[in-house]
Amino acid sequence: MITPAERQSTTPERFFNAINSYQLTEAIKSAVELDVFTAVTEGNETTATIARRCQASERGIRILCDFLTIHGFLTKQATIYSLAPDSALFLDRNSPAYVGSAIEFLLTPRLRECHAHLTEAVRQGGTVLGEGMLHPENPDWVKYARGMMPMARRPAEIIADELRKDGEARKVLDVAASHGMFGIAVATRNPAAHIYASDWGNVLEVAQKNADAMGVGDRYHLIPGSAFETDFGNGYDLALVTNLLHAFDPPTCTKLMHKVHVALSPGGRAAIVEYVPNPDRVSPPVAAAFSLTMLAATDSGDAYTFAERDSMSNAAGFARVELSPADLGRNRLLIAYR
Amino acid sequence: MITPAERQSTTPERFFNAINSYQLTEAIKSAVELDVFTAVTEGNETTATIARRCQASERGIRILCDFLTIHGFLTKQATIYSLAPDSALFLDRNSPAYVGSAIEFLLTPRLRECHAHLTEAVRQGGTVLGEGMLHPENPDWVKYARGMMPMARRPAEIIADELRKDGEARKVLDVAASHGMFGIAVATRNPAAHIYASDWGNVLEVAQKNADAMGVGDRYHLIPGSAFETDFGNGYDLALVTNLLHAFDPPTCTKLMHKVHVALSPGGRAAIVEYVPNPDRVSPPVAAAFSLTMLAATDSGDAYTFAERDSMSNAAGFARVELSPADLGRNRLLIAYR
Numbered sequence: 256m257i258t259p260a261e262r263q264s265t266t267p268e269r270f271f272n273a274i275n276s277y278q279l280t281e282a283i284k285s286a287v288e289l290d291v292f293t294a295v296t297e298g299n300e301t302t303a304t305i306a307r308r309c310q311a312s313e314r315g316i317r318i319l320c321d322f323l324t325i326h327g328f329l330t331k332q333a334t335i336y337s338l339a340p341d342s343a344l345f346l347d348r349n350s351p352a353y354v355g356s357a358i359e360f361l362l363t364p365r366l367r368e369c370h371a372h373l374t375e376a377v378r379q380g381g382t383v384l385g386e387g388m389l390h391p392e393n394p395d396w397v398k399y400a401r402g403m404m405p406m407a408r409r410p411a412e413i414i415a416d417e418l419r420k421d422g423e424a425r426k427v428l429d430v431a432a433s434h435g436m437f438g439i440a441v442a443t444r445n446p447a448a449h450i451y452a453s454d455w456g457n458v459l460e461v462a463q464k465n466a467d468a469m470g471v472g473d474r475y476h477l478i479p480g481s482a483f484e485t486d487f488g489n490g491y492d493l494a495l496v497t498n499l500l501h502a503f504d505p506p507t508c509t510k511l512m513h514k515v516h517v518a519l520s521p522g523g524r525a526a527i528v529e530y531v532p533n534p535d536r537v538s539p540p541v542a543a544a545f546s547l548t549m550l551a552a553t554d555s556g557d558a559y560t561f562a563e564r565d566s567m568s569n570a571a572g573f574a575r576v577e578l579s580p581a582d583l584g585r586n587r588l589l590i591a592y593r
Numbered sequence: 594m595i596t597p598a599e600r601q602s603t604t605p606e607r608f609f610n611a612i613n614s615y616q617l618t619e620a621i622k623s624a625v626e627l628d629v630f631t632a633v634t635e636g637n638e639t640t641a642t643i644a645r646r647c648q649a650s651e652r653g654i655r656i657l658c659d660f661l662t663i664h665g666f667l668t669k670q671a672t673i674y675s676l677a678p679d680s681a682l683f684l685d686r687n688s689p690a691y692v693g694s695a696i697e698f699l700l701t702p703r704l705r706e707c708h709a710h711l712t713e714a715v716r717q718g719g720t721v722l723g724e725g726m727l728h729p730e731n732p733d734w735v736k737y738a739r740g741m742m743p744m745a746r747r748p749a750e751i752i753a754d755e756l757r758k759d760g761e762a763r764k765v766l767d768v769a770a771s772h773g774m775f776g777i778a779v780a781t782r783n784p785a786a787h788i789y790a791s792d793w794g795n796v797l798e799v800a801q802k803n804a805d806a807m808g809v810g811d812r813y814h815l816i817p818g819s820a821f822e823t824d825f826g827n828g829y830d831l832a833l834v835t836n837l838l839h840a841f842d843p844p845t846c847t848k849l850m851h852k853v854h855v856a857l858s859p860g861g862r863a864a865i866v867e868y869v870p871n872p873d874r875v876s877p878p879v880a881a882a883f884s885l886t887m888l889a890a891t892d893s894g895d896a897y898t899f900a901e902r903d904s905m906s907n908a909a910g911f912a913r914v915e916l917s918p919a920d921l922g923r924n925r926l927l928i929a930y931r
Contacts, residue, residue: 267683267692277615285712312718318888324875345605354605374623380650537662550656
């Protein structure tokens with residue numbers, strides 16, 4: 256299989272880099288926690304001035320900033336550090352596009368612990384930590400709602416605009432509303448729209464605050480509790496099912512989609528936002544790789560292909576499902592028609 | 594600083610990938626622990642057969658193997674997985690070049706914990722976990738000696754061959770001998786050579802076993818204890834100081850190099866094996882990045898440039914230091930002449 260020439264030139268570097276890749280996680284986390292990127296934006300460009308601004312040691316800042324330079328998040332000319340364009344846009348705390356808050360959820364100890372038990376999860380076929388991330392009122396979902404909100408704003412706007420093309424929705428169900436951004440984007444575009452947000456009670460406090468802050472609080476209604484158990488009511492033109500279904504196996508997805516189907520009016524639509532890997536399940540990389548998190552953190556969740564989502568939606572009673580070409584970054588928008 | 598066009602095309606993907614990069618660490622660790630690469634080498638190429646061989650769930654293996662494919666360690670054609678050339682060479686347990694044992698040390702919990710406290714380490718300028726990795730008889734160094742031995746074999750041979758060009762050494766001091774491979778390589782080339790190995794007692798058991806296995810055990814002598822406190826004796830032609838000095842600050846390095854200098858005969862040499870970053874401290878990437886581990890895991894260790902090593906060796910009494918062009922992979926060989 257391996258030629259002598261290949262053997263000669265092949266090194267174990269990729270393996271060692273992979274083994275050590277957790278160090279990049281820690282370095283980015285530390286840089287966000289210490290606000291290094293904000294410090295550099297403010298004009299602190301040397302280890303001495305960054306260290307003073309970040310209340311850290313000069314030695315620690317020098318080593319951290321060199322590491323961030325090696326990985327391309329900073330650049331270094333002699334002893335002067337600058338921000339890479341994406342660091343300037345997304346990691347400066349004063350940038351409107353700041354996403355550093357995402358570490359609150361993405362690196363929450365429970366999720367790290369789930370991955371730390373990956374070997375057992377592979378053996379067993381699902382999380383070995385009880386319900387994984389899915390126990391009722393898990394405070395990590397409050398972290399999600401707070402930390403991931405900035406990342407949802409732009410996709411929420413794109414989706415709301417996309418959905419309006421087929422007509423305004425007046426009564427909207429937001430299943431697993433989280434920060435509420437997806438429903439709120441619909442409400443801000445249509446003054447006649449009322450949003451009914453379903454999620455754990457602790458999470459809905461965040462959504463209601465966001466709805467109030469964006470001036471739609473009086474048209475924002477809460478359905479606290481498990482999406483599988485609460486009464487959604489009915490007569491909805493539109494249901495939003497965003498970043499939720501990946502946590503469950505196909506029968507459970509079908510069950511929930513059926514509950515959504517029943518809640519919709521004739522002519523109603525469900526907008527599903529999800530990671531959608533290609534049928535090969537190894538592309539596109541981010542969507543396909545998300546399966547690993549579902550293996551580590553849930554019993555039987557997964558990143559499902561379009562064909563699988565289509566099949567589950569059909570089984571739930573939907574007439575057809577369309578994959579929207581809208582560019583949401585990591586996720587895709589699917590529209591299921593009642 | 595950022596043009597509107599750049600802003601448009603700039604995404605936070607690199608940030609999210611960096612945040613999640615710990616998942617690659619966990620996936621590679623699981624694959625090694627479950628022996629996935631060995632299973633595929635043996636002809637198990639589908640999720641069903643790999644799962645049976647690895648005593649794991651089919652769902653877990655499918656998700657893990659897809660993740661490894663996304664990261665290039667496997668390839669996938671329809672439902673058939675194959676090994677990338679470097680995976681075949683280094684991660685199949687039956688390959689003579691197998692390096693999977695490295696996870697025992699590189700991912701030892703103590704080291705992970707040091708990095709998990711990186712933010713505090715940056716604030717403080719060194720490890721916040723007491724002596725970090727450097728407490729006496731730390732069993733992690735036994736893991737190092739066992740796990741890193743395969744990686745040391747080839748560099749040890751290259752170094753031994755390189756050093757012979759200047760004449761055979763008869764009395765050799767191996768400071769921080771660990772697995773012993775560097776001294777053993779000298780002994781196997783010169784039947785007149787005697788090796789005096791210094792390291793913690795628990796580590797030297799591994800070195801002695803390796804020396805016995807390679808037929809040089811009767812010329813292998815042990816100096817158990819801290820390299821800073823034990824009596825090295827004197828009259829050495831050659832001292833090996835491999836992968837040790839990075840753990841200390843310059844005055845401590847100078848102190849140890851002075852102790853080595855005193856132990857050498859006139860005309861003796863010290864061979865130093867180390868990460869040697871360029872003066873910019875951000876290249877080459879692996880050598881430069883090693884500073885972060887020293888920040889997290891030691892009080893004041895670092896990856897030192899050639900100029901810094903030269904200066905410490907001179908202060909310790911050495912006449913001159915040469916940087917060998919020998920290709921050792923991640924490390925460099927420096928020769929300090931008494």
